[in-house]
Amino acid sequence: MGRLKQKGKAGAAKNFTTRTQAVKKAAGIFPREPRNKKKANKGSSAPTSFYYTKDIAYLAHEPVLNKLREHKAFAKKLSRALGRGEWSAAKSLDENKPVYRLDHIIKERYPTFIDALRDIDDALCMIFLFATLPTTARLPRALVENCARLAAEWQLYVLHTHSLRKVFFSIKGVYYQAEVMDQTITWLIPYSFTQSVPPDVDLRVMLTFLELYQTLLGFVHFKLYTDVALVYPPPLDAKKDDGAVGVGAFSLQTAESQVKRSVEKIKTVDIDGRTITGKDVRQTIKSISASGQQQDPDAEVVEVEERNEEEEAFIPRASTSQVASDLPTLQSLSFIPASTSSNLFTPYTFWISREVPRPIFEFLIRSLGGRVGWPASSGSGSPIEEWDDSITHVIIDRPPIEKEETLAQRELRSRRKYVQPQWVADSINAGKILLEDIYSQGKPLPPHLSPFGDHVGAYDPTVEPELADDVDMSDAESEDVGSGDEDADAGKDTVEAALESVTEDPAALRAAELAAEAAGMDYGTFEARVKKASKKAASKPPKPVEEAEQDMNKMMMSNKQRKLYEKVKHSRQKRTAEREKLETRRCAIQKDKSKRHP
Numbered sequence: 001m002g003r004l005k006q007k008g009k010a011g012a013a014k015n016f017t018t019r020t021q022a023v024k025k026a027a028g029i030f031p032r033e034p035r036n037k038k039k040a041n042k043g044s045s046a047p048t049s050f051y052y053t054k055d056i057a058y059l060a061h062e063p064v065l066n067k068l069r070e071h072k073a074f075a076k077k078l079s080r081a082l083g084r085g086e087w088s089a090a091k092s093l094d095e096n097k098p099v100y101r102l103d104h105i106i107k108e109r110y111p112t113f114i115d116a117l118r119d120i121d122d123a124l125c126m127i128f129l130f131a132t133l134p135t136t137a138r139l140p141r142a143l144v145e146n147c148a149r150l151a152a153e154w155q156l157y158v159l160h161t162h163s164l165r166k167v168f169f170s171i172k173g174v175y176y177q178a179e180v181m182d183q184t185i186t187w188l189i190p191y192s193f194t195q196s197v198p199p200d201v202d203l204r205v206m207l208t209f210l211e212l213y214q215t216l217l218g219f220v221h222f223k224l225y226t227d228v229a230l231v232y233p234p235p236l237d238a239k240k241d242d243g244a245v246g247v248g249a250f251s252l253q254t255a256e257s258q259v260k261r262s263v264e265k266i267k268t269v270d271i272d273g274r275t276i277t278g279k280d281v282r283q284t285i286k287s288i289s290a291s292g293q294q295q296d297p298d299a300e301v302v303e304v305e306e307r308n309e310e311e312e313a314f315i316p317r318a319s320t321s322q323v324a325s326d327l328p329t330l331q332s333l334s335f336i337p338a339s340t341s342s343n344l345f346t347p348y349t350f351w352i353s354r355e356v357p358r359p360i361f362e363f364l365i366r367s368l369g370g371r372v373g374w375p376a377s378s379g380s381g382s383p384i385e386e387w388d389d390s391i392t393h394v395i396i397d398r399p400p401i402e403k404e405e406t407l408a409q410r411e412l413r414s415r416r417k418y419v420q421p422q423w424v425a426d427s428i429n430a431g432k433i434l435l436e437d438i439y440s441q442g443k444p445l446p447p448h449l450s451p452f453g454d455h456v457g458a459y460d461p462t463v464e465p466e467l468a469d470d471v472d473m474s475d476a477e478s479e480d481v482g483s484g485d486e487d488a489d490a491g492k493d494t495v496e497a498a499l500e501s502v503t504e505d506p507a508a509l510r511a512a513e514l515a516a517e518a519a520g521m522d523y524g525t526f527e528a529r530v531k532k533a534s535k536k537a538a539s540k541p542p543k544p545v546e547e548a549e550q551d552m553n554k555m556m557m558s559n560k561q562r563k564l565y566e567k568v569k570h571s572r573q574k575r576t577a578e579r580e581k582l583e584t585r586r587c588a589i590q591k592d593k594s595k596r597h598p
Contacts, residue, residue: 064102
């Protein structure tokens, strides 16, 4: 006889648990959909959410949960001590409060470094957002400063490796795209305006994600810096930081130079007010052995140890652990030729005017190898002065002003190119230096297009619209019709009927031409009408047979596939309507300009 199964403790009822039971044990898991909700809910048909019981059991052993429980007990003890006035006990509790770390979560979630690098887009956007927010009671100062430090470290790495590839100025902010270890990373930096956090916005969810992202970027930055033999974290110069130098306040140091300085510091010893180094010890031992005296074995040991310390200086080497063949390694990436656009601005020196946002364009220009200078009103620490002869381009965003200049100033101005800020972004996206005349000071700029792979068939303002000919033809049409006589109006219906039957057949075209000639229509107007009729015939909806085939195909689809098909079809129609609207608006603007300036 088989074992009796107790109702509600076997099958789906055992494998699933309700939301209320899950929240009591752990949180942060995803709900599941059982095959039979009634069995999973122990016979009840009430709507509820279900979770895997194994997920709850796994999360019950999470170290972070244990730390949270300890923190809950700590909060009770601290509140009790403060209520009783036990200040020494409260101070001792505060010094020993439990602190949790998320390092193990990062290691579990990202088994390889490439996986972590692919997932830092959202992390960078969140870090740069909080780096620009003001400190409030809900946003402590240490949190904002840490975000600003992580943001500066990422920009410093992109500057050092020349990894920037694309940039786009939008209403939300500036979009950047870099290529790091063969991975494309895109992030958004808001403009440097005064931000305000609305009081009705709940920041707790965002701060939870931010806490994870800070730990993730700490791991990623350490790996990136050590792979290129740089010290992490980069040292910060407090004086430069107070002078609003920005990213320049951080200094990049190689790991070898730091090891040499530490070794020299260890070898230096003060004896009776005199500084003795390892070199002095070795010279003394050599002089003793040269004088013919018997060398002490202990001195020989000291000499060997000093030599070993010098020879065994730490040199960072690449990891020898086995890596999957499909993942790129530092050795394989080192043989890839550098892109020509990564050093686009190397031959040039730029001067940023006071009205141009210096942090944005300093980052753009230095990321592609250029030199940058700025006035004192934009911050201290400029490496060049305004009247430096090496300046080739001046980025300026104000209209030209006529003023008296000396001969030296006029000659200096003639040797420089005065361009608007958009020239820098468009040159980066194009991968080459564009002509400066189009972007010169005070001229209307060409459209600034997004370089991030727009969909096929999108509106492109740089291409001449196809509707321009139709607008001109309609103008000629209206003028001819308005100036025609009564005989042309009488034969209008005949011409329209003939034009409707116009196809590629020469006989039909000849019949329409005879009808137009009988109606008194000139050849130019007739040709315009033929083109319009041909386009109208080409834009007609598909034949009923094709529509019937589409309906049959939709009938064979499942509900999910049908909804997805309708969604894709609706999005295509929406994009087409938007493109046509923009093209029509552009044609109307061109028509208006042609009337004003014939």
